[in-house]
Amino acid sequence: MSPARPGPAPFVGRVLAVVRAIPAGRVSTYGDVADLAGHPGAARAVGTIMARCRDHAVPCHRVVAAGGRLGGFGGHESLKRQLLVLEGCQVRARVILDFSERRWTGTPSARARRAGQTAGRQRTS
């Protein structure tokens, strides 16, 4: 009964969830995603997950390399670039020009939480 299928490993599931949360017009780096998924330093693993992800509900084109470089896209970098441009990013060759403005590292409240602060939300009391 309920043969509970293999299902994605916890980390994989969280990574996909994080990527799905990246708003259109914004981007995150592999390292940012690893961080948001709770495994800082696992950027390479995130890349591997992206490479194997075939779920169209996951906007993997919004995951870029450090410094705003495009990174890979299964041999279709031009497509990745086009998608990002359509979403409003300025891309020159293999670099996102307005990276600092487009970079997304989670919701402000989530970031505050990571920083151990209570900022953003009203004071708890």
Add this chain to the structure above:
DNA sequence: ACCGTGACGGCGG
């Protein structure tokens, strides 16, 4: 428990 897989990150040349 070891090893190969990778859409990485950082640094040096």
Add this chain to the structure above:
DNA sequence: GCCGCCGCCACGG
């Protein structure tokens, strides 16, 4: 600015 090297990590076989 590009390329190559090495270190890093989670996963599956």
